Amino acid sequence: MTASDIHKVAARALTPVMEALVVGAFLADQSDVPHVLASSGCSVAVARTAQQGLDAIRKSAPHLVVVTCRALDMRIEEFLRLLRDQRTPRYTNVIVSTAPFAPTPADCAALMAAGADHVIGALDDRAMLDGVLVSVRRIMALDQAHRARIRDLQTDLRDARSRTAGLDSDLNAARQLQQSLMRDRALSVPGADVSLILRSSGPVGGDLVGHFPAGPGKLGIFGLDVAGHGITSALMTARLAGYLSATTPRQNVALRVDENEDVICRNLAEAVTELNLLVMEDLETEHYFTLFLAILDLETGRVQAVQAGHPHPFVMRAGGDMEQHGIGGLPVGLIPGAEFEVFEIQLYPGDRLICLSDGFPEAEMPDGKFLDDTGVQALLASHARLRGTEMLEAVIWDLSTQRADQAFSDDLSIVMLDYSGPP
Numbered sequence: 001m002t003a004s005d006i007h008k009v010a011a012r013a014l015t016p017v018m019e020a021l022v023v024g025a026f027l028a029d030q031s032d033v034p035h036v037l038a039s040s041g042c043s044v045a046v047a048r049t050a051q052q053g054l055d056a057i058r059k060s061a062p063h064l065v066v067v068t069c070r071a072l073d074m075r076i077e078e079f080l081r082l083l084r085d086q087r088t089p090r091y092t093n094v095i096v097s098t099a100p101f102a103p104t105p106a107d108c109a110a111l112m113a114a115g116a117d118h119v120i121g122a123l124d125d126r127a128m129l130d131g132v133l134v135s136v137r138r139i140m141a142l143d144q145a146h147r148a149r150i151r152d153l154q155t156d157l158r159d160a161r162s163r164t165a166g167l168d169s170d171l172n173a174a175r176q177l178q179q180s181l182m183r184d185r186a187l188s189v190p191g192a193d194v195s196l197i198l199r200s201s202g203p204v205g206g207d208l209v210g211h212f213p214a215g216p217g218k219l220g221i222f223g224l225d226v227a228g229h230g231i232t233s234a235l236m237t238a239r240l241a242g243y244l245s246a247t248t249p250r251q252n253v254a255l256r257v258d259e260n261e262d263v264i265c266r267n268l269a270e271a272v273t274e275l276n277l278l279v280m281e282d283l284e285t286e287h288y289f290t291l292f293l294a295i296l297d298l299e300t301g302r303v304q305a306v307q308a309g310h311p312h313p314f315v316m317r318a319g320g321d322m323e324q325h326g327i328g329g330l331p332v333g334l335i336p337g338a339e340f341e342v343f344e345i346q347l348y349p350g351d352r353l354i355c356l357s358d359g360f361p362e363a364e365m366p367d368g369k370f371l372d373d374t375g376v377q378a379l380l381a382s383h384a385r386l387r388g389t390e391m392l393e394a395v396i397w398d399l400s401t402q403r404a405d406q407a408f409s410d411d412l413s414i415v416m417l418d419y420s421g422p423p
Helices: 003-014 023-029 031-038 050-060 077-087 107-115 127-178 231-243 268-282 372-381 389-400
Strands: 020-024 043-049 066-068 095-097 119-120 185-189 192-199 209-213 216-226 256-257 263-265 288-296 302-308 313-314 322-324 344-345 352-356 413-419
Touching: 003 031, 020 031, 020 050, 020 344, 020 352, 020 413, 023 043, 031 043, 031 119, 031 127, 050 066, 066 077, 077 107, 095 313, 107 119, 119 127, 185 344, 192 209, 192 216, 192 389, 209 231, 216 231, 216 256, 216 352, 216 413, 256 413, 263 268, 268 302, 288 352, 313 372, 344 413
Parallel strands: 020 043, 020 066, 066 095, 095 119
Antiparallel strands: 185 192, 192 413, 209 216, 216 288, 256 263, 288 302, 302 344, 313 322, 313 352, 352 413
16 A cells, blocks of 8 residues: 555544435435445435435434435425525535436526535536535535534633633622722711712722711712723722721821811811822732812811812702812822912802712713713702602612713712701
């Protein structure tokens, strides 16, 4: 045996056996086509009637079906339609013979449109049949490679889903942890009520709102928004929560403990300047964030605040008027040596101070425009009759409805302070 013969034998051994089905009583009884197919390396089965052939195709999905128009007890076009309507796990090639007549171009076009892959004349033309079988094997190899690729993709998809399930579990835990950073979403103290809400655009986000006791007769509130989205922003937010802690005054940059161990407020401009330094030097991060930080004097209604790049807060007066306050300012962690200024707001009994993140004014509406400050003001005014977190929930629900329930591209957060007067 020559080297060429050895290669041919090896190739034949590696080539999958082609399963062929010959359909029609004429072929089964009088033609040597089954023998020719078997001698070409096919595994051959025979179906005497069209229905038997269709049943066999549905059951075993052969690689090849050979049928002669005149030997079939069904119109060939109907047979081909029924064959192609069946869902099989692999592609079935169909050879249609027009014997004893040679096919015309019109015959070929009509039969191939009906579902045939190859149209030939006499099946005893061995050279023609062998040539067609070569084409069938090529299609068979492509089909097998395609199905192998699909199996690989399905395996990859199962693996990805398994990994995603673990990631989803971690993200859900992270979301719960982030929500737990907002302690007491509805806080009532003598003279004031604080309400908080946070809706992340993803599983976790970069917004945070909160409040903290700021010494005798003082109450602190804040809203911050870390640039970017996702896990890295959420990690930064969690770190910053410690610098505005409601439970550990010594860690809160807005507070200090005096010689009598009493908690008192610091100058907020100095506090935010120190926070800027911490972020630039100690946290070693490229993230920056906007911040609204304020201290309310419960006795006088006087608010001292710093607006570090955060949207201007709104004041909703008891009489219904709406005002915006603030002086802008640079975000925290953006520029070394940035300076910040304190501004004041005077609240009277029945007034509300509302600080929203930029997810509200920058929310894109169905007309392609942003909601902007005017839209935010109208949104707040439309729900002014509601109280506390009920109002905040209504505001977000209303905005979502206006946007036809499209997913928000940014986090939404609000801290609202209702001032009722001196304790």
